[in-house]
Amino acid sequence: MASNRPPARSDLEKGVNGLHLNDVSLDTRALRPRFHYEGTATEPLVPPIYHSSTYILKSVDDFLKVMHEGGSVYSRLANVSTESAESAINALEGGAGSLVFASGMAAISTVFLALLDKGHHVVMNIPVYSGSQVLLKALVSKFGLEVSWVPAGCSVDEYRRNIKPNTKMIYGESPCNPDMSILDFEEFGKLSSSLDGVISVVDSTFGSCYLQQPNKHGIDISLHSCTKYMGGHSDLIAGCATTRTVDLWKKLKTWQTSLGCMLSPHDSSLLLRGLKTLPIRMKKHSENAMAVAKYLEGHPKVNRVMYPGLESHPGHEIAKKQMTSFGGMIMADIKGGVAGGRAVAENLRIVTLAVSLGGVESILEHPFTMTHGSYLLTPEETEENRITPGQLRISIGIEDTDDLIADFKQALDKVVV
Ligand SMILES: Cc1ncc(COP(=O)(O)O)c(C=O)c1O
Numbered sequence: 001m002a003s004n005r006p007p008a009r010s011d012l013e014k015g016v017n018g019l020h021l022n023d024v025s026l027d028t029r030a031l032r033p034r035f036h037y038e039g040t041a042t043e044p045l046v047p048p049i050y051h052s053s054t055y056i057l058k059s060v061d062d063f064l065k066v067m068h069e070g071g072s073v074y075s076r077l078a079n080v081s082t083e084s085a086e087s088a089i090n091a092l093e094g095g096a097g098s099l100v101f102a103s104g105m106a107a108i109s110t111v112f113l114a115l116l117d118k119g120h121h122v123v124m125n126i127p128v129y130s131g132s133q134v135l136l137k138a139l140v141s142k143f144g145l146e147v148s149w150v151p152a153g154c155s156v157d158e159y160r161r162n163i164k165p166n167t168k169m170i171y172g173e174s175p176c177n178p179d180m181s182i183l184d185f186e187e188f189g190k191l192s193s194s195l196d197g198v199i200s201v202v203d204s205t206f207g208s209c210y211l212q213q214p215n216k217h218g219i220d221i222s223l224h225s226c227t228k229y230m231g232g233h234s235d236l237i238a239g240c241a242t243t244r245t246v247d248l249w250k251k252l253k254t255w256q257t258s259l260g261c262m263l264s265p266h267d268s269s270l271l272l273r274g275l276k277t278l279p280i281r282m283k284k285h286s287e288n289a290m291a292v293a294k295y296l297e298g299h300p301k302v303n304r305v306m307y308p309g310l311e312s313h314p315g316h317e318i319a320k321k322q323m324t325s326f327g328g329m330i331m332a333d334i335k336g337g338v339a340g341g342r343a344v345a346e347n348l349r350i351v352t353l354a355v356s357l358g359g360v361e362s363i364l365e366h367p368f369t370m371t372h373g374s375y376l377l378t379p380e381e382t383e384e385n386r387i388t389p390g391q392l393r394i395s396i397g398i399e400d401t402d403d404l405i406a407d408f409k410q411a412l413d414k415v416v417v
Helices: 060-069 080-093 104-115 130-143 156-161 185-194 246-259 265-276 278-297 316-322 337-347 379-384 401-413
Strands: 097-101 121-126 146-151 167-173 199-203 221-225 239-243 302-306 329-334 363-365 391-395
Touching (some): 080 239, 080 265, 097 104, 104 130, 104 199, 104 221, 104 239, 121 130, 130 146, 156 185, 167 185, 185 199, 185 316, 239 246, 265 278, 278 401, 329 337, 337 363, 337 391, 337 401
Parallel strands (some): 121 146, 167 199
Antiparallel strands (some): 302 329, 329 391
């Protein structure tokens, strides 16, 4: 089963007065490419929100024409607002086509359901986002899938050693949630191209499609929770997938349409607006996070900091190769265990205690008691995910750098060790 429609393409992908997407930088690509249906004399600079569920057809034949060539007949199948967001993401990722989903988890579950069958084997890193982990474990027991877990941050040889005749998917998250390990995209892409029929998938949420583009390294699918950096303002739940080939895009599109888990037109428009400032936000997130990571690394009440921009990070050299800067996420292990971590989390005054990440405001959470705690994971799973009692997952925003450092200083003063 496969969709017949083509992926949405921006005008710059087709060419405007001789200018093409490859002629401009990512900063310009975040703003300039536009998506619109052909045949109108003028078009709005900002795409309107098309919230019509259905579309008027001039003739019965129009239905089939649209189904094969693109356009709208019914908004679960395609909608101008969602296709605008898709063409903008594809312009940044440099893939064959993108799809936007109702959440990051909707994107991940569509990828699993579309590509995995009974008896297939998956190799996935651990730690990995807890929702992806819980979903895959549920699919193992429901549909008889097999999984081999490899340690996040391992060399790609570790994935290779775990390949079996029934392996269908290799899955990595980089930077990894929450411990910030890095996967080597170039090696991962090479591994998947050397294996017939094995799909490589990367959850690229922590990097955003501005800092890294997995498809360019030969990786088949790049996933994001667009709830995070891509939207960037903590005001929507969304996800996306970008594929390396049109065939793969069509498979995902068919399943997305059947599952009905596409992004709404309103949220597509919020996502599109967020994408316009992605380059400038990611630069500031990265600049702030580097300064805060350095400060925390030198603080006597901090055991360990994992930030790919620090030379002490085991994946620093790989991150330098595949990321244009290192993003806004930091993992810091505070001395004093749960009490130490909580003292910082509960005493910060600018950085707010909240789950999620990737928004313009700085927020943080305490994985040991919150996202990776006993409500979701067993104690063994918490340990497998390398969650330590004093660990904080920090999403650095775009506030003034010195204000952020002063905030961490005063909160760390309250930690008793
Ligand atoms: C790395 C990663 N992938 C996927 C998701 C799921 O995204 P959503 O909450 O938009 O479904 C999250 C959410 O935190 C995440 O951090």
